[in-house]
Amino acid sequence: MAKYTQTKKSAEIVKPHEQGMIVPVYKGQVGDNRKKGAPKSNKKNITSNVIAKNILLGLNENMDGATNLIYTRTGVGEAKILTDLGYPFNSMEQLLVAMHRPRSAEELTKAIKTTRLINGYKTMQDALASRSIMPMPESSIDISLKTTKQIVDSLPFTLTSDQKHAVWNCMQDISSNVPMNRLISGDVGCGKTLTYGIPLILLHLATKNKTGVSLVLTHNSLLAMQIEKELREIAPQFNVRTKLIVAGDKNVSKIDQNTILVGTTALIHYMKKHGKHLSVDMLVIDEQQKLGSEQRNKLIQxxxxxxxxxxxxxxxxxxxIMFGAMDISIIEQCPVKKQLTHWLQASSQKKIL
Incomplete structure (x- = not known):
């Protein structure tokens, strides 16, 4: 019979007073907290033990502050959370203690489930609160149907009906005096870039003489480069002005008005430095699941x-979407037939592949 062994790196000795208990292990962070110009001796790491000590200190001495922060973030009091969620704790203090100092695995499981319920509750509250968007005349931009036809007719291929429907939805949103808040949902390869690229270029052309910009935010440099190239190729006859903004690019000049900026989160720093005076007419977030809401919100006016x-x-x-706070356009039709090949490999072939 084969013998299997498992080796654990960086094993730690369990302290006597923690034996037989569920002890939380927090994810530490190796970082450099030095201020500019400070000597290297000031470099500090945030270890798991440091986090644990501070949380224990907070539970003992600042419980009121922690619970009040939760009420502030959720926008409701303890009684309403208890009533609406019906979670198995008598108070928020009990929940916080159970999360960080559980007496049993069962109590910890209940605490994790309850925390997820509160997060979901907060999400629903946000969705309900954002259902009614105030009209903003500045968001309304007239889109030329003639220009739209010129762009669509000049494409080397025909848009699918789903793409046409999504483009039309975006055009209506842009022409409305209520700021667009829409999601284009579609599988990889269904033509999402072209679908949002057309209304993006139409808005760019409609605001040609204004001091505004449009932004495309994505999560990595390669995708940003690809999108910027595709936008230039959609309607080359209109000489659409684009600019790529990625981290580490020292040749980026100051911003020009009426430009489509495509980039990674480096766009946030770039706009803060060069674009404070400019109007962000449109923001496209590609692969939104890979970008945080705080990052997106820094670019939204x-x-x-x-x-x-x-x-x-x-x-x-x-x-x-479910609560009506965001509109959605779904692209199910694929403009080209996908040729998918499936391979089965043995573990011995991993090195070869």
Missing amino acids: RHTNVLQATATAIPRTTAQ
Whole structure:
């Protein structure tokens, strides 16, 4: 019979007072907290033990502050959370203690489930609160149907009916005095980039003489480069002005008005430095599930038309769609037939592949 062994790296000795208990292990972080110009001796790491000590200190000395923060973030009091969720704890203090110092595995499981319920509750509250969007005249931009036809007719292929429907939805949103908040949902290869690229270029052409910009935010440099190239190729006859913004690019010049900026989260720093005075007329988030909401919100102004594209929407977005806080355009038809090949491999072939 074969003998299997398992080796654990960086094993730790369990302290006597923690034996027989469920002890939380927090994910530490190796970082450099030095201020600019400070000596290397000031470098600090945030270890799991440091986090554990601070949380224990907070549970003992700042429980009121922790619970009040939860009530502030959720926008409701303890009694309403207890009533609406019906979770198996008598107070928020009990829940926090159970999360970090559980007496049993069963209590910890209940605490984790309850925490997820509260997060879901907060998401639904946000979705309900954002159902009614105030009209913003600045968000309304007239789109030329003649220009739209010129762009669509010049494409080397025909749009699918789903793509046409999604483009039309976006055009109506942009022309409305209520800022667009729409998701384009479609599988990989269904033509989402072209679908949002057409209304993006139409808006760009409609605001040619204004001091505004449109942004496309994505999660990595290669995708940003690909999108920027595709946008230039959609309607070359109109000489659409685009600019690529990625981290580490030292040749990026100051922003020009009426430009489509395509980039990674480096766009946030770039706009903060060069684009404070400019109007963000439209923001497209490609692969929204890989970008945080805080990152997106830093680029959104009150009148900004926001369009997100993804194959796998995050739960918060799904909730917003279900509660009517976000519109959706679904692309199910694929413009080209996919040729998929499946391979079965043995473990011995991994090195070869």
